[in-house]
Amino acid sequence: GVKGFSVYAGGELGSNPAVAVKIEDFVADNEILQVAEAVKRLFDKYGDRSNKHKARLRYVVGRIGAEEFVKLYQSERDEISKQGLKGDIPQLRDIASCFEVSKLNVDDENRRITEGNNILPEKTEGLFTIKLDLNLGDIPANDLVKVGQIAEEFSQGLVTTTQLQNLLITSVPRQNVEKAKSALEGLSIDVFGDDRPKVVTCTGAATCKLGLCLSRGLADAISKNLAKDDKQQSETIIRISGCLNSCGHHYIADIGLQGKAKRVNGVSILKPLMTSGRK
Secondary structure (H helix, E strand, O other): OOOOOEEEOOOOOOOOOOOOOEEEEEHHHHHHHHHHHHHHHHHHOOOEEEEEEEHHHHHHHHOOOHHHHHHHHOOOOOOHHHHOOOOOOOOOOOOOHHOOOOOOOOOOHHHHHHHHOOEEEOOOOEEEEEOOOOOOOOOOOOHHHHHHHHHHHHOOOEEEEOOOEEEEEEEEHHHHHOOOOOOOOOOOOOOOOOOOEEEEOOOOOOOOOOOOOOOOHHHHHHHHOOOOOOOOOOOOOOOOOOOOOOOHHHHHOOOOEEEEEEEEEOOOEEOOOOOOOOO
């Protein structure tokens, strides 16, 4: 089959969260850069770059409506097609040309491989994804280089990031799983977790001018306290945003925390605001 995506645009998790609008039911992967160019051109024409607080696609959707938004997008997309603009994405090496992938899909073997670690079976029989748990999304530069080298040696050579601030090494053949895992255990940090709830955070006031609190410091403190609790729920996701802009996606967490300012006796103080979201 053809690899591709459904495409949505105009959504946001900021001060006024909005659900994105579907602009493509399906687009082939080699056309995705043309889609991005069409959306960019649409915003250049109809967005507001003079006001940084409203320089968002969702304000365009709110002003003209979802139906008109899709029509304008399609007009830009058609123009790009007429101009013959190309946007081919880099091609990954064929995993079958690098390794002889076992096609046997033995349930007991899959369970044995995945039990107690971050090795996940893929839809393609005989291939696995290795998930690297990163504390606050941090990884030393030297370790990151080694991760890339491990991916090149034992997989398709692709390392991707996740919204939970982890890394994934995809398309690892069954016979290479333990080799890759052993190599990853040689990093300077533990990337295989310990069943603690995942804490995700934005950069916070330490480096962001919009931040109201030190969200990374709070996340680190929460992680250290959770490490002391033997009754924790490993499936729980905690997200922290240093302000209402929701860069930490606190609206869609099991437990969401947002930095908020309140004036007391003429003095602005900070307080956390907790929300309950859904994954």
